[in-house]
Amino acid sequence: xxxxxxxxxxxxxxxxxxPTVAATVELSDGSSAWAAVPSGASTGTHxxxxxxxxxxxxxxxxxxxxxxxxxxxxLAPMLLDMPANDQxxxxxxxxxxxGTPNKSRLGANAILAVSLALSRxxxxxxxxxxxxxxxxxxxxxxxxxxxxILNGGKHAVxxxxxxxxxxMPVGAPTFGEALRMSTEIFHTxxxxxxxxxxxxxxxxxxxxxxxxxxxxEALELILQAIEQAGYQPGSDCFLAxxxxxxxxxxxxxxxxxxxGRTLTSAELIEFYEKWVADYPIISIEDALFEDDWEGWQLxxxxxxxxxxxxxxxxxxxxxxxxEQGITCRTSNSILIKLNQIGTLSETIAAVDLAHRNDWTTVxxxxxxxxxxxxxxxxxxxxxxxQIKTGAPSRGERTCKYxxxxxxxxxxxxxxxxxxxxxxxxxx
Ligand SMILES: O=C(O)[C@@H](CO)OP(=O)(O)O
Ligand SMILES: [Mg+2]
Numbered sequence: 448x449x450x451x452x453x454x455x456x457x458x459x460x461x462x463x464x465x466p467t468v469a470a471t472v473e474l475s476d477g478s479s480a481w482a483a484v485p486s487g488a489s490t491g492t493h494x495x496x497x498x499x500x501x502x503x504x505x506x507x508x509x510x511x512x513x514x515x516x517x518x519x520x521x522l523a524p525m526l527l528d529m530p531a532n533d534q535x536x537x538x539x540x541x542x543x544x545x546g547t548p549n550k551s552r553l554g555a556n557a558i559l560a561v562s563l564a565l566s567r568x569x570x571x572x573x574x575x576x577x578x579x580x581x582x583x584x585x586x587x588x589x590x591x592x593x594x595x596i597l598n599g600g601k602h603a604v605x606x607x608x609x610x611x612x613x614x615m616p617v618g619a620p621t622f623g624e625a626l627r628m629s630t631e632i633f634h635t636x637x638x639x640x641x642x643x644x645x646x647x648x649x650x651x652x653x654x655x656x657x658x659x660x661x662x663x664e665a666l667e668l669i670l671q672a673i674e675q676a677g678y679q680p681g682s683d684c685f686l687a688x689x690x691x692x693x694x695x696x697x698x699x700x701x702x703x704x705x706x707g708r709t710l711t712s713a714e715l716i717e718f719y720e721k722w723v724a725d726y727p728i729i730s731i732e733d734a735l736f737e738d739d740w741e742g743w744q745l746x747x748x749x750x751x752x753x754x755x756x757x758x759x760x761x762x763x764x765x766x767x768x769x770e771q772g773i774t775c776r777t778s779n780s781i782l783i784k785l786n787q788i789g790t791l792s793e794t795i796a797a798v799d800l801a802h803r804n805d806w807t808t809v810x811x812x813x814x815x816x817x818x819x820x821x822x823x824x825x826x827x828x829x830x831x832x833q834i835k836t837g838a839p840s841r842g843e844r845t846c847k848y849x850x851x852x853x854x855x856x857x858x859x860x861x862x863x864x865x866x867x868x869x870x871x872x873x874x
Contacts, residue, residue, distance in 0.1 A: 448532040449572060450475045454561055456518030458511050461486055461815040462843040463651065465688050466500050466511040466786045469817070470518055470560035471569045474531045480567030482821060484556045484786050485813035488601045488651065489610060489691045491737050491760030493768060495789040496547075514557035520555060521563050522694055538562050538790035543700055555789030562790045563821050577821065578854055581795075581828035588857055589622035589864045590826040591615055592848065593687050593730070593809060593835040594629045596672075597657075597665050598650025600691050602814050606656040608703045610691035612665045613835070614673065615729055618683040621864045622855045626848055628678060630839045636672035649819035653838030661706050666726050681727030688834075689732035693760045694720040696736040712742035716749060723750050729870060732757035732782060732809075743777035755780045755870055757809055764788040773804050779871065780807040783831070785822070808869060809833040817844035823850035832869030 452780035455471035461467040469483040486499060498517070502511030511649055525544050531538060541561065545553040570580035578587070593613045600610030619625035636655060640647050645657035659665055666686060673680045680686070692715070695701045701710045710718060710734060721735055731750075735742040737760035747756055762768045764787040772778060781801045785794050801808050810826040811836065826834040834851070837844030855862045 449569075450528050451526045451531050451537070451565065454518060454523035454526050454555065454564075456515035456560065458515050459483060459817065461817055462841065463815045465815060467815070468511055468514045468518070468560045469553075469815060470564040472561065472564040474568050474572055475684055476572055478568050478572035480571050482560055482563035482566050482567055483817035483819040484560050484563075485817055485819070486786070486815035487784075487813045488815065489694050489760070491693065491763045491787065493737065493760070493763045494787045495763075495853070495874070496549045496551035497556040497786065498554035499556070511556075514554040517551065517553040519559060519647060523556065526561070531565065531572070534566055534569070537565055537794045538792040542790065543677045543761070550789045556786060559786055559789045559791075562792070563785070563819075566791050576854065576857060577824035578827040581825065584830050585862065586830070587827055587858050587861055588830040588832060589833040589851060589862055590810065591617055591865050591869050592622075592625055592629060592834055592851075593691070593833055595652045595835070596633050596654045596838050597669060598652055598654040600694055602652055603650030603656030605658045606650065607659055607662050607665050608695060608705050609662050609665070609688055610694065611652070611689035611732070612654070612669055612740065613687040613689070614669060615685045615687050617685055617729065617867055617870070618679075618684065619864065619866065622851055622862070624841070625864065626868065628676075628684065628850065630683065631676045632669075632672050632678065633839055635676040636669060639672055639675065645860070649838065649840055652812075653840040653844045659705065662703065663722075666722075668793060670726070677780045685727050685729035687730035687732070688728065689759070691733050693733065693737045694736050696739075711735075712739055713745070716742065716746045719746065720749055723754050728754055730755035730757055730780070733759045734763065735841070736763050740771075740775060740777055744775055746775055747775070747778055751779050752872055755807055755872065757782050759811070764794055765801060766793065766797055769797055769800055770857075773800075773806070780809065782835070783810045784807050784813060785825075786813060794825075795829065798831060802830075807832060809835050812836040812844065812847065818843060818846050820846050820850035823847045823854065827851070827854055831863040
């Protein structure tokens, strides 16, 4: 029987230059693998608890070093000699050892690093790519990329209120063509910004972060870029947003600083209704505050049949919150982030639950990333249909897109691009 022989934690740096956790797992047949855990800036309150050092970059010994210590001294001895092929038991063993509902004792980041390294080591032992090792569907669907080409909110200083203005090249025939189309639009946007003397410096996720007077201006600029690059907005390429509205929510209202406006939940919903009518928007993520369940319900009744409504901070990849969302019909889609929940098994369970209920899923990076490309394989393995992993301008983002290109090449004629089929409301 293939068993776990060694588990080791490491401290590494993420793309913001802050410490993060990685782990190596070795198996009895000599196979081994490494995996790293990213970090968020606009984190949801209900996410699993990580052991981190904060944004100051100063080490206080309680954060990542503690997580690494927990891997070496608690998780490693517990997992030693356990069967390697049983991911669920390994994950459940780590959760039981942690003993808290939100993984706060050992750290969700410590547990996730080991969980992912184990799955990668098993794929190496089988001699197959991770997406094949994790696939239970029998077919391979390449995701539509959701590229954040204009960064605002907590990911950039002095830009837009809304955090992410994204493009989705839904009309492309293949993943490779979708990526080519997106990079053409990205470079065209750069030249449009330059001509207007607007900044072309990039934010945390690689998108531009110009200082703009309104949020709508961001949409207008991107629409121009799509057209100037030679594509048709609303058929070749759509717009997508992540408002990250929990960050805008203060004392029960939503503050749009760039526009000097403070809106109630109902007013913000009207704002979205108008945008959905005026612009080719295919998806809105975190449109409202993470605990504004009633607002989400109302929004879903108003525009849920015209646009994908994605819950990120709202569900935090957590089965219980997702179940509540399905019951209350708060949206029609969920963002999936491994480190919001802390194990591979729970992440897969959340995707399965969403798909069984005819919801769409978007596999996502974090704003503080690493070179780890697991999410690219996961998106294909689970047939998610969509992946969100930033702009094509920073290595920690392009490595995920490049991994998808490699997967597409490995699959050859077996590869199918999700395109329009990834969206229920376009069918
Ligand atoms: O809000 C989000 O969706 C993410 C990723 O884009 O940002 P962060 O990792 O900062 O939470
Ligand atoms: Mg989000």
